[in-house]
Amino acid sequence: MGFIKGTSSIDLGDTPIENIFIDVYMPMANGTYVKVYLMAYKYACELDNSLKLCNSTLAKSLMISLEDVHRAWDFWEGKGIVKKHSELESEEDYSIEFINLKQLYIDNNFKHITVDETANTSDDYSPSTKDLVEANQNPLIREMFTDINKIIARSLVPNDKRKIIKWFSDYNIDPPLIVKAFSYCKHNKNITSINYVGGVLRNWYDMAITTVELLEEYLLKQGERYGVYERVYKALGFSSREPAEADMRIMDKWVDDYGYSLEVILKACESTSKTTKPSINYINGILTDWHKKGVKRLEDIDVLDKKEAKATSNQVNQSSSVKTKFHLSKSRFDEYTPEELKSLLLRKQRNNS
Incomplete structure (x- = not known):
């Protein structure tokens, strides 16, 4: 699958959101907090200064409570990406300053080490x-x-x-x-x-x-094996972790013993959507099952899936046609005509009386 951006014949405006917010900050917040940030950021990017905007306006636009708006700003201020500027007449209706996330990221993570200008700048410098x-x-x-x-x-x-x-x-x-x-x-x-x-x-x-x-x-x-380790870990969402020794031995088995290409391995990694805790052992179970069933290439996976789907369908059909003790059987009363049944009933009533 993929993601494709469509085009529009009419320009209805854009609000530029920094990727750092999407990649780093958005995943850590609930949906309401994200909505508050994005809508207010849109307001901040608009050039119409005649608009009277405040937290109450934001709450009405998003159809949420004013308390939710305040909680959202408390959250984002705690993350250091906005600043509150309280108004003198009201402590509740403050202004919000959006911090430039690119500059914040540079200042926090990639600040260059300052070196004394009089220091030796040659290759021997320490x-x-x-x-x-x-x-x-x-x-x-x-x-x-x-x-x-x-x-x-x-x-x-x-x-x-x-x-x-x-x-x-x-x-x-x-x-x-x-x-x-x-x-x-x-x-x-x-x-x-x-x-x-x-x-x-x-x-x-x-x-x-x-x-x-x-x-x-x-x-x-x-063709470096370490590249395979890195790519598999990335597919499982383990980008920040270093490959463990036990995991590397398992991945070596996929390549050396099973003869699987990276494409087949990554196809198995796609199945992690079915589990809340993806792991190397989970993928190993899938690849080991494929190996036993003769899967060698990507094409073989499609053939196997169709075969198993057909087998499952046949089993369902067979189970629905099998009779059990709970199915109705032919009653012995079906052997009598209506007249004979009436005669039997009358005879039983006379005997009871």
């Missing part, structure tokens, strides 16, 4: 202790260090962290790609050396691989 302290205050970088500690099974020392920080400026990359580099070296080469990982990142940079998406595309083209 970030200072001040740079390291500032980096540790960045939530995304701090999370990156924690993920790396788990992958290499030890804690990074300050000198390791300085080298990693330097990679940001050397290769113009983001923390997620650095984490993937450590995971790749650990699982593919069983190497956790900081210098070795730096060399791998240098090679990727020379090949213009600067994002996780570009890395995934490259690994799949090269």
Whole structure:
């Protein structure tokens, strides 16, 4: 399936919503809070200053209570993406300022480490202790260090962290790609050396691989097994997790023992819509069943589905035609004529009297 955007012959206006809101913030809120944010944002984008807009107007437009509007603004303010500006005459009817989400994301996650202008800017430069302290205050970088500690099974020392920080400026990359580099070296080469990982990142940079998406595309083209792990995890919604050893052994079986292509494996991953807790074991059950039934290619899956659907239909038809003890049988009274039955009834009444 896919999603296709249609066109219109009449321009009825647009309200530009940043993808960061859709990808990051919208999934964490209920529908009412999302409606309040979007409708108010539409009002904020309109140029007609003559309109008298307030929270009461918003509540009426959305057909919700004023209390729901206030709760929505409390929620979004708590997430740091709006600011309330109270009016002097009323504490309840405040103005809302929408924070620029792109700038917020840059400030929080990709703030460049400031370097002393007098510092040596050559390749021999190593970030200072001040740079390291500032980096540790960045939530995304701090999370990156924690993920790396788990992958290499030890804690990074300050000198390791300085080298990693330097990679940001050397290769113009983001923390997620650095984490993937450590995971790749650990699982593919069983190497956790900081210098070795730096060399791998240098090679990727020379090949213009600067994002996780570009890395995934490259690994799949090269037939790298790690690329399969990453793609399957992404299909299951595990993008933020590193492949576990047990899961990798199961995925190796799909490729090595069953001979399945990535397309067949991803077809099985589509079945996760039938369960609330997708897992590698769930997909393994599907692929193992397919393997036993002789499925080798995508085309075989369609043939199997049609065959099983037909078998199920036949079973239903057969079960409806099978007679059980609850089905009506022919009564012995059917052997008598109406006159004989009347005679029997009269005889029984005389005997009772």
